[in-house]
Amino acid sequence: MTTLENASAVLKLFAQKGIRQGHPGLSFSDVVEQLGLPKSTVSRLLMTMETQGLLERDPETRLYKIGHLLLAVSSHYLSTPLVDAASPYMALLSKQTQCTGYISMLEGRDIMVMRMFPGRTYLQVVTPAGSLLPAAESAIGRAILARYTDSEVVERYREGYRVNSPNSPQTLDELLKCLAAIRESGWSYANNETLLGISTMATSLQNKHRDETVGMCLSFPSPHDGHELPAGIREGILAVTRQLAEKLGDEYWQ
Known part of the structure; x- marks a missing residue:
């Protein structure tokens, strides 16, 4: 394998081992075991990745985390004018309600988390920016899908509709009925779907x-x-959404 392929394998290991924000990090032995290379080769590879900003190493635990270069690039990628415009409002709302706030966008049949705003209410699990979640199994995904017509939603799931959570709409027809209700009320609710013990209003x-x-x-x-x-x-969340909608001329909320 080339140096680039080895570096790519190291970065993929973060996802394979479920290492997310707040996790201690990746160990030297993890990388050696994954790549199957001599320790000296892995040591040089990790040193180079650290020097180039792809990785950062904790001086106390000696564990590796995603480096500042990748974080800067991903932050730029995840930045859009609408996301940026909504972020201050959601940050304040998260603080006021003590809930964890999110801003996400639709990517195919998934949603991508663009921003996360930690609340003071303790949650065992949070979903960091860049994560992908099934749109049909989340309140925020269904809130976005409700913007589309039924025919557009059916086309999006033309290759088949499947969900993992027993608390999500189990069929495409059930999803369409759910989206119709969201269009009437303007908000979506999920209870113990993507994450057990967690509910979401979107x-x-x-x-x-x-x-x-x-x-x-x-x-x-x-x-x-x-x-x-x-x-x-x-x-x-309804007040914040209507305030932003008025600024943007979003007729959905008029």
């Missing part, structure tokens, strides 16, 4: 002049049976 926003659509949501621990949503979540 809306969508569009800048037709740039053909950009994003979903915005708040995530929080799922309410116990018989309990309503925590106060302020639905009202807060």
